[in-house]
Amino acid sequence: MATTNANHKCPVDRAYLGIRVTTTKSNVLENIIKEKKIMCPTTLSGNGRCCWQGVLGDLEQHNTTCEMQIVKCPNDNCQASTYRFEEEHHMNECPHRLISCKDCNESIPVNGGHSSVCTKKFNKCPNNCGEQVQRY
Numbered sequence: 001m002a003t004t005n006a007n008h009k010c011p012v013d014r015a016y017l018g019i020r021v022t023t024t025k026s027n028v029l030e031n032i033i034k035e036k037k038i039m040c041p042t043t044l045s046g047n048g049r050c051c052w053q054g055v056l057g058d059l060e061q062h063n064t065t066c067e068m069q070i071v072k073c074p075n076d077n078c079q080a081s082t083y084r085f086e087e088e089h090h091m092n093e094c095p096h097r098l099i100s101c102k103d104c105n106e107s108i109p110v111n112g113g114h115s116s117v118c119t120k121k122f123n124k125c126p127n128n129c130g131e132q133v134q135r136y
Helices: 027-034 041-045 056-063 084-093
Strands: 002-009 016-025 037-039 053-055 070-072 081-083 098-100 107-109 122-124 132-134
Touching: 027 056, 037 041, 053 056, 070 084, 081 084
Parallel strands: none
Antiparallel strands: 002 016, 037 053, 070 081, 098 107, 122 132
């Protein structure tokens, strides 16, 4: 059993109140709680119907793979959130995703203006001779 002490402060001026409260952590009680059978919280929140059932101690691991968990898009500047099962589709369609430039192989935003500044891109000769010239 672990014991912790805490000094209580006034919520207004943060002065110590001079009261000491001792709280005790019960490992036995904690283990009993971790073994309680539960359903996936997404089932109860109305977000979807995940059929996972397990013990509370396994919930954190389940949350890392639950298909009904809402996840944020990892692409910079994208504010979208989707269910985990839709994440791959979103990543393929995200307007903020990165692609490889066909001319210089640099990672660029799919909606960016990279082609106007790419130094490896070939353009028609400004003298209209029909040749393709590389930018520099």
